[in-house]
Amino acid sequence: MHIIKTTDTLFKRIQFFKNKQKILGLVPTMGNLHEGHIKLILLAQKYVDIIIVSLFINPMQFNNELDFKKYPKTFYKDCEILKKLKIDILFAPKISEMYPNGTKMNTYIQVPKLSEIIEGKSRPGHFTGVTTIVGKLFNLIQPNFSFFGEKDYQQLLIIKTFVKELNYSVKIISLPTVRLKNGLAFSSRNRNLKNQELQKAPFLYQVIKQTINKIIQNNGKNLHKIINFSKISLIKKGFLIDIFDVYNAKTLDNFSKEQKKNILLASVWLGKTRLIDNKKFIL
Structure with a gap:
């Protein structure tokens, strides 16, 4: 080398x-x-x-x-x-x-x-x-x-x-995003998480998956209600939310049921550490 x-x-x-x-x-x-x-x-x-x-x-x-x-x-x-x-x-x-x-x-x-x-x-x-x-x-x-x-x-x-x-x-x-067994995405910033925060961090990806499942089950209806429910779950767990929403996976325009390929983008703070994650889905 x-x-x-x-x-x-x-x-x-x-x-x-x-x-x-x-x-x-x-x-x-x-x-x-x-x-x-x-x-x-x-x-x-x-x-x-x-x-x-x-x-x-x-x-x-x-x-x-x-x-x-x-x-x-x-x-x-x-x-x-x-x-x-x-x-x-x-x-x-x-x-x-x-x-x-x-x-x-x-x-x-x-x-x-x-x-x-x-x-x-x-x-x-x-x-x-x-x-x-x-x-x-x-x-x-x-x-x-x-x-x-x-x-x-x-x-x-x-x-x-x-x-x-x-x-x-x-x-x-x-x-594709490389993850720990608990679902937490590998990131250089993970080392800044305190032990208690490290235990909470995988909850972000769990909520992302749950949110997408609900959106698919509802065929894209009641989107804001589903998103808000997920945000409340994260806040109760101690996350401070910057971004948590669904977008067109090709253009990052706002979600539309006419577009099949979508992505949920999340950017949150856990203590003093900023975590980002996402998951694509087809509606």
Whole structure:
């Protein structure tokens, strides 16, 4: 495994593999690797010759300075995991390497509408930070494939949109959300949960599944009543709700019975930790 920290060195290494006509795959991460990341890398191994994992805690996608500083940093542990998986390149640049003029003066990529609704409304500028860094990584590495989890569903849809509209040649491959046996989605933020909160956290996915079952049983009728009942259940359990609603899975427009493919998106606070989850369903 080559650990690369500068864009110049990365470029030379990428050109070496391209000259050998190798198929390249990128798995972008912010580190603090967990089972979800591992499954993404194992998926990548089925598609590509060379796997590049990026590890960069991107300040541009944090709209809270404290949240950025608190984000868990486990570089040496991450390296051990990646060595065991036998990836080819770990790209771990400093902030100054990716944003030489600072994040405020950096050219950015923004996807209209999709970046401004739902999660984007709660976290202004977040998705612009995501698309900008992912676009920079795509330009630097020029991967044939890039791999993302479906837990961050809105993010995935936004990335697919800018890839299509800006004519990137990379193919996006997504992996269904990886979960613990109790249903809790793997997330780097789970380590911030206290023991009591960790016991409560799986209740979110239970409620998501129950809500979808009720919506299907009612054929989409009484939607607001069903959603509100679920929200009350979560609040009683100690969750603070930011987002808990049903949307069109393709466009993230508001739910409509005419659309068969739908998704329930949830974003909640449990103590000081923000948890996101989702589940798709067909009506």
